[in-house]
Amino acid sequence: MSRLAVAVAAAGTLLVGTAAPGGNGIEDEPAHVIAEKGRQSLLTARSLRWEGQTKDATGTYVVDFRVDARGNCVGTVAVVPKGGRMEIVKRGQDVWMKPDAAFMKAQVPGPAGQETAELLRGRWMHGRADDPSLREFSASCDVSHLQRAYLPVPFAADDVEKGTKALVKGVPAITVTGRSGAGRITLYVATEGKPHLLRIQGQVGGVRGEADFSEYGRPVPSRTPPPAESVDVSDLRQPGGAA
Template sequence: MTGQRIATRVAACAAVVALGVTGGTAAQADDIESLPAAQIADRSREALLDARSVHLRAQGDLGKDRAAMTVDLSLDRDGNCVGGVDLGKDEGSVEIVKRGQDVWVKPDADFWENQVPIGGQTFEEILDGRYMKGSATDSRLRPVVEACDLDTFRELVTDNTGTTGTTFTKGGVTTVDGIRTVPVTTVGHGQRITAYVDTGGEHHPVRITVRGDGADAAVDLSRFDEPVPTATPPPEQTVDVSAVLGRGPAQS
């Protein structure tokens, strides 16, 4: 299915997070506001890597030829996840639930119409408002599984950590959703990326913005280390993925 397209856009949001929190040598000073910009960025990166769970909301235009979209997910290192992806411009949205080795996906009517023009209406009729349910080992659901694992995001952060040549500037203290933050900004590839770092607690990045080169997006991060909701769709609201996409689940 076109879940790969969803995963690509989710990964793009994760890349925004990764690019926004790359720093230099770690520092342990208590007064983060007094630290150089690069050290603040590094502290926020380490805090993000240490998180056991997080709620991520990304919205906006991520660049040229990419429609504005929204990703809203709560996810943890155990691969549990709940939330959704809205592709924007009436292109469709998908609700996602993953718990252990079980995955539930519910695309809406616009998704089937726009993302699966051949056969989408048939799939929609089979589901009739219910979730597709499958195993995390089913290759057809791999894009959703990968997007729902916090370790995937942590790997992107680690892989994109700058070691040399990254310059940061520090802005004045500002408030983001009631949280006192200090912004640190880096510019590259025609884009200006700013991480708003919590001045208290573990110094998590609570908002990251990317502007320029066709992009105008924000990623909000919250609920660090809070459990992902455990509710899953009841059996009467699910259809086996093979009944929708074909018999014989593909195993990874």
């Protein structure tokens, strides 16, 4: 065998089992290993961006949140088809919410919704995260909520299947489908860089939805609304208030 042939054969041997340039090799793993690595990337995330939608009897909620493990959050939630949009800022246990008139009317039926929208006049409602008026939306504005809601338990090794390659917003991924808890879902796990979970699709907790995850490790913006543009939620409960 010539020296060239030996060199080519040796190079071929070295390349067997290695990832393509820029790849992380995750697509070569068994399906349950891919699923668990994707799951762990969400469970150990200190911060990330969550974009998704869930459907229930009242309609479709579309969210775009940047969240971290310290309880900080910045984002928006919209309701389809009723319309309306709300901005959310959460810093620790302080929460600010700014719903537009359509969102307020959709969430608070009758005259109360209209009255609250008029009282706010485009300002932020401010209160504590455990306030009953704010808890419903502020509770989901946290990394721990995602970790509990989407992937509470590992996939069973005998109940997960590897799918096809895909792109999630331009990022290469491999899909796996299986059961995690009561829901059967499909995960999209990045095949370049760290094997981050990029997308979840399927039935979770009786609600069908989809969520995209990105910007792992990026800090949540720290700016909060100024007092002059905020109304304490307790003031909306005073005589003449509507909350």
